[in-house]
Amino acid sequence: MPRSEEAAAWTYAVYNAVREVPHGKVTSYGHIARLLGKPECPRQVGVSLKALLSATAQPDAHYNNSNVPWQRIINAKGGISPRGANGASQQATALEAEGVQVTRGALGEYTIDFTTYGWFPDRLPSDLSSEEEDEE
DNA sequence: AGCTTGACGGTGA
DNA sequence: GTCACCGCCAAGC
DSSP: OOSSHHHHHHHHHHHHHHHTSOTTOBEEHHHHHHHTTOTTOHHHHHHHHHHHTSGGGOSSSOSOTTTSOGGGEEOTTSEEOOTTSHHHHHHHHHHHHTTOOEEEOTTSOEEEOHHHHBOOOSSOHHHHHSSOOOOO
16 A cells, blocks of 8 residues: 555545546546645546556555546546656547547647636545545 | 656646 | 646655
8 A cells, every 4th residue: 555544544544536427428537636635636546547557556446447436537638648658649549438538639648628628626525524624 | 875757737937 | 828846645766
């Protein structure tokens, strides 16, 4: 498991938030971070998702690439980060399989229309009834 | 043990 | 409109 309880909580929160993303919809790293109360840490969202593919972040294999729709998380520009390139195409394919229209650029860039497929709630559905504490 | 990079994003120039 | 810098935390070297 992650190095600290705090880090683990963050990681789980990320996975939980990602699972809230409806089928056929996409959201951004930054939005997930915002929902978790860490608008300045979109990077950590990516870090956590990265760990999803590694055994490091799977203390009990409760979260893995099968039950967490990481494919629905793209960057704020509406595109899939280059990453390993190969993984990007895989993500694009997975999204298309859900009915999401993915525009393929000549440079291997993938773009999704947020206007049509974007999912940006102010608060997580499951977060409304309980959990968290911050208000304004 | 320390330094750099990385699935990003917002703001300032 | 584009380019550069900063923040955050963990993993890799």
